[in-house]
Amino acid sequence: xxxxxxxxxxxxxxxxxxxxxxxxxxxxxxxxxxxxxxxxxxxxxxxxxxxxxxxxxxxxxxxxxxxxxxxxxxxxxxxxxxxxxxxxxxxxxxxxxxxxxxxxxxxxxxxxxxxxxxxxxxxxxxxxxxxxxxxxxxxxxxxxxxxxxxxxxxxxxxxxxxxxxxxxxxxxxxxxxxxxxxxxxxxxxxxxxxxxxxxxxxxxxxxxxxxxxxxxxxxxxxxxxxxxxxxxxxxxxxxxxxxxxxxxxxxxxxxxxxxxxxxxxxxxxxxxxxxxxxxxxxxxxxxxxxxxxxxxxxxxxxxxxxxxxxxxxxxxxxxxxxxxxxxxxxxxxxxxxxxxxxxxxxxxxxxxxxxxxxxx
Ligand code: SAM
Ligand code: SF4
Ligand code: SF4
Numbered sequence: 127x128x129x130x131x132x133x134x135x136x137x138x139x140x141x142x143x144x145x146x147x148x149x150x151x152x153x154x155x156x157x158x159x160x161x162x163x164x165x166x167x168x169x170x171x172x173x174x175x176x177x178x179x180x181x182x183x184x185x186x187x188x189x190x191x192x193x194x195x196x197x198x199x200x201x202x203x204x205x206x207x208x209x210x211x212x213x214x215x216x217x218x219x220x221x222x223x224x225x226x227x228x229x230x231x232x233x234x235x236x237x238x239x240x241x242x243x244x245x246x247x248x249x250x251x252x253x254x255x256x257x258x259x260x261x262x263x264x265x266x267x268x269x270x271x272x273x274x275x276x277x278x279x280x281x282x283x284x285x286x287x288x289x290x291x292x293x294x295x296x297x298x299x300x301x302x303x304x305x306x307x308x309x310x311x312x313x314x315x316x317x318x319x320x321x322x323x324x325x326x327x328x329x330x331x332x333x334x335x336x337x338x339x340x341x342x343x344x345x346x347x348x349x350x351x352x353x354x355x356x357x358x359x360x361x362x363x364x365x366x367x368x369x370x371x372x373x374x375x376x377x378x379x380x381x382x383x384x385x386x387x388x389x390x391x392x393x394x395x396x397x398x399x400x401x402x403x404x405x406x407x408x409x410x411x412x413x414x415x416x417x418x419x420x421x422x423x424x425x426x427x428x429x430x431x432x433x434x435x436x437x438x439x440x441x442x443x444x445x446x447x448x449x450x451x452x453x454x455x456x457x458x459x460x461x462x463x464x465x466x467x468x469x470x471x472x473x474x475x476x477x478x479x480x481x482x483x484x485x486x
Contacts, residue, residue, distance in 0.1 A: 163485050313340045
């Protein structure tokens with residue numbers, strides 16, 4: 127078993143490189159910093175069995191107190207520093223991001239930011255959809271570009287079992303339609319597939335979303351966090367899913383929208399739209415991973431499977447200026463060497479961060 131040793135950027139102050147507009151800081155494996163995922167809360171109204179099982183996240187679970195969370199102003203300062211270092215896409219996530227009060231105010235603040243070459247960042251949000259019907263228009267008005275909605279089954283009983291909530295599927299479907307009406311389109315619908323749990327819903331989901339303009343994406347079940355008891359034999363690979371759907375509706379592979387796009391795209395041959403496969407387990411994409419993650423209380427993580435983050439909150443609250451933030455951010459990225467999914471099985475991790483804390 128090999129152990130990966132990371133340099134700790136907090137020990138080695140670094141000056142952010144001077145970048146031409148459009149350029150990005152690169153990590154030790156030559157990957158540019160392009161995406162910032164911001165987790166705005168560690169709370170959720172669902173208890174998806176693969177993410178926040180109720181045995182672990184029960185009534186006595188200690189969630190972060192509100193005072194520990196970064197304020198909207200602090201988040202915006204981090205986002206501004208990240209844009210200066212190459213970020214072009216910002217995704218809000220959680221926990222359940224729509225549980226954070228006045229989230230549309232944060233969206234409006236982020237929507238004002240610009241990259242060094244004057245572009246508005248692409249601003250998206252991932253949600254379980256329960257509050258989306260109510261919030262979609264306000265989010266769109268605030269400047270959100272698009273949403274991704276998680277939905278693991280169309281069958282109510284199965285959905286209830288997967289999400290461990292009493293929310294009916296119709297609520298999520300109404301959220302998806304409201305988002306499309308508000309212009310947050312194309313809506314992406316994420317389905318995590320777990321063998322023996324919801325794999326029988328692959329075809330019903332494909333049939334339902336074909337021809338709607340929404341893009342259904344299948345996510346291989348991952349060994350994130352320490353609480354879901356992940357087993358390899360529960361992973362249904364992207365290749366299996368393409369075979370299954372392709373037998374009913376012929377599919378053809380299509381080009382990625384851009385280098386580093388996470389989902390592999392397949393189009394229905396008859397023009398019924400497209401699906402995406404996120405094959406993090408069977409075909410890892412660490413080589414083109416350009417994502418930096420900010421936790422609700424201001425820690426930076428350079429990988430979904432990281433064991434440690436780098437504190438930014440103390441720096442933010444110490445009254446330093448924008449340059450110190452840029453330097454810290456650049457230092458973290460310059461030292462980054464993560465490629466957990468490529469090393470899976472070799473890189474042992476005892477204390478991975480939880481998905482509900484850092485977001486997908
Ligand atoms: N609560 C929001 C939601 O569910 O969309 C945002 C946060 S959630 C952690 C982000 C994404 O991570 C969701 O699409 C969820 O399905 C996915 N996810 C959570 N645990 C996962 C796991 N073990 N394997 C694969 N995807 C997972
Ligand atoms: Fe909540 Fe999203 Fe995790 Fe489900 S996947 S428990 S909705 S954070
Ligand atoms: Fe990126 Fe880490 Fe996932 Fe690899 S394992 S794709 S480095 S987040």
